[in-house]
Amino acid sequence: MIIAMALILSVTVFTAYFWWGFKVLPGEKWQIVASMPVSRTGSGEWNGVNFTWYGLLTANAYLVAVAVLLVLMGAVGVPPLGTAILAASMLFCCVPASRLVARIVEKKNHTFTVGGAVFVGIVITPFVITVINLTAGEQLAFHIPIMSAYAAIAIAYAIGEGLGRMACISFGCCYGKPLSISSELLKRIFTGRAFIFTGNTKKIAYAGGLEGAEVIPVQALTAVLYSICGLTAAAMYLLSHQMGAFLLATITTQGWRSFSETLRADYRGEGSISAYQIMGLVGAVYAVAAAFFFAGSQSGTPDLAAGLKSLWSPALILFLQCIWVLLFFYTGRSTVTGATLSFHVHSDRI
Numbered sequence: 001m002i003i004a005m006a007l008i009l010s011v012t013v014f015t016a017y018f019w020w021g022f023k024v025l026p027g028e029k030w031q032i033v034a035s036m037p038v039s040r041t042g043s044g045e046w047n048g049v050n051f052t053w054y055g056l057l058t059a060n061a062y063l064v065a066v067a068v069l070l071v072l073m074g075a076v077g078v079p080p081l082g083t084a085i086l087a088a089s090m091l092f093c094c095v096p097a098s099r100l101v102a103r104i105v106e107k108k109n110h111t112f113t114v115g116g117a118v119f120v121g122i123v124i125t126p127f128v129i130t131v132i133n134l135t136a137g138e139q140l141a142f143h144i145p146i147m148s149a150y151a152a153i154a155i156a157y158a159i160g161e162g163l164g165r166m167a168c169i170s171f172g173c174c175y176g177k178p179l180s181i182s183s184e185l186l187k188r189i190f191t192g193r194a195f196i197f198t199g200n201t202k203k204i205a206y207a208g209g210l211e212g213a214e215v216i217p218v219q220a221l222t223a224v225l226y227s228i229c230g231l232t233a234a235a236m237y238l239l240s241h242q243m244g245a246f247l248l249a250t251i252t253t254q255g256w257r258s259f260s261e262t263l264r265a266d267y268r269g270e271g272s273i274s275a276y277q278i279m280g281l282v283g284a285v286y287a288v289a290a291a292f293f294f295a296g297s298q299s300g301t302p303d304l305a306a307g308l309k310s311l312w313s314p315a316l317i318l319f320l321q322c323i324w325v326l327l328f329f330y331t332g333r334s335t336v337t338g339a340t341l342s343f344h345v346h347s348d349r350i
Contacts, residue, residue, distance in 0.1 A: 002304050003238050007231055014227050017163070022220050025053070025169040028199030033332070035339040048339030055332015057167035059324045062091075065160025066323055067311060068230075072152035072237060073144075075307030076300070080316050082132070082142040086149065089128050091323070094121045095330065118157060118257075119279040122250065122286055125150055126294065147294045151237050151246035154287075158230030158249045165223035167331075169195070172202025176216030177265040186263075190216055201337050208265055218263045225256055238302050243291050250287040254280040 024030055033053045037046035066087050073083040094117040129144050137143050168174040179187050179194055194214035197204045205211035229252040236245035258280035310316075 003235060006304065007235060010231055014163075014231075017166070018220070018223055018227075021166040021169060021223075022195075022217070025166060026172070026195050026197045028202070030170050031172070031199055031202055032334075032337070032339075035341060037341050041340065044342075046341040046343075048341045050334040050337050050339050051328075051332045052334050052337075053170040054167040054173075054334075055328045055330075057170055058164055058331045059328040061160045061164035061167065062327050063320055063324045064163055065156040066091075066320060068159055068234070069152050069156040070311050070316065071304070071307040072155060072234065072302070073149065073307070074310030075238065075302035075304050076145065076148045076152075077306075078144055078149070079140075079142050080310050080313065081140060082137065082144055084316070084319055085132055085136050086129065086144060087323075089132065090121060090125070090153065093124055093128070094118070095327070118161075118253075119283050121153070121157070122254075122283045125153060126290060147246065147291070148242050150290065150294065151233070151242040151249070154246050154249035154253075155230050155233045155237060158226045158233065158253050161253065162223045162226030162230060165219040165226075168219045172197045172199070172204040173266060174219055174264065175204040175208060175210065175266050176218035176263050178210060179214040179216065182216065186216060190214075193217065195220070203266070203336075210265065215265065216263050218260055221263075222256065222260060226253055229253065238304050240301050243295055247288065247291055251284050254284040254287070 030053050032050045033056050034051045035048040036051070037048050039047045041047060069087055070080060070083050073086070074080060126146055129146050129149050133143055165174075175197070176195070179190055182190075191214075195217045196214055197211055199205060200211060202211065204215070229249055233245040233249040236242075236248065258277040261274055261277050
């Protein structure tokens with residue numbers, strides 16, 4: 001009963017969130033959330049640094065993903081401290097990788113790639129868990145079962161990435177192809193359902209020249225598919241089908257990542273098949289091999305109530321808040337947009 005209630009509540013919240021995001025985030029005013037003055041100009045105005053909705057929505061998505069990971073790991077008996085160490089270790093590796101891989105593939109220093117970070121995460125997860133078990137686990141008397149953790153991470157990623165697509169809509173990145181050059185089938189499917197982005201500081205405008213054009217809403221498709229996949233896999237996990245949950249979440253997300261690039265118009269590197277598509281396919285194959293190799297490293301029947309209870313502690317709440325703040329400032333400080341600010345006094349209110 002508790003699993004069904006959790007799924008119904010999640011579907012309700014996600015539906016409302018997506019309805020809001022798909023409707024308003026393509027608009028111009030939903031890119032910059034705040035600007036902070038940093039230095040004066042010669043004319044008496046201020047140069048400003050922009051903080052974006054991309055960063056805020058990305059931080060929200062990471063927060064939910066880590067919370068899901070904590071609940072699922074708590075449900076199989078891993079203490080919150082062990083999960084926090086695992087989450088921090090994975091973020092420490094994968095967040096910088098999101099910029100490094102983009103720099104290697106796209107030759108750009110001021111962008112991020114979730115696809116590259118996820119590929120790195122898929123590859124390193126068993127090794128990170130093994131190191132944690134042999135070090136912190138030995139010292140603090142906990143053990144993380146590799147397959148259970150692998151599945152929980154895959155589920156948390158699917159849900160977090162689904163929610164994270166809202167950030168891409170806000171920034172106007174990861175955009176789809178214009179309907180005007182799409183096939184007749186795609187035109188019939190998406191006419192009246194396409195995204196139309198406004199604002200010359202959105203990436204789709206300055207990089208793709210597609211401001212005001214109807215484009216395939218590939219971010220929305222990804223958000224819905226990943227969220228459904230993540231919630232379905234979570235139900236499987238909680239019903240003790242952990243390897244199946246891992247394979248469902250990983251193969252679906254990585255397979256769609258490779259296919260969805262055929263619907264996208266943003267630059268993904270040179271070649272007819274992008275490096276990100278190759279990473280997605282390799283990641284899926286690697287996941288299948290890892291699933292069978294670590295099939296015996298699973299826990300017993302998960303207890304969702306215990307997982308939810310473990311989340312409710314001041315230390316974990318502070319940990320989640322710290323993650324949100326760090327990620328907001330890391331991903332939200334815009335290096336591709338700027339601001340010129342001026343301030344004045346309302347003389348009639350003195």
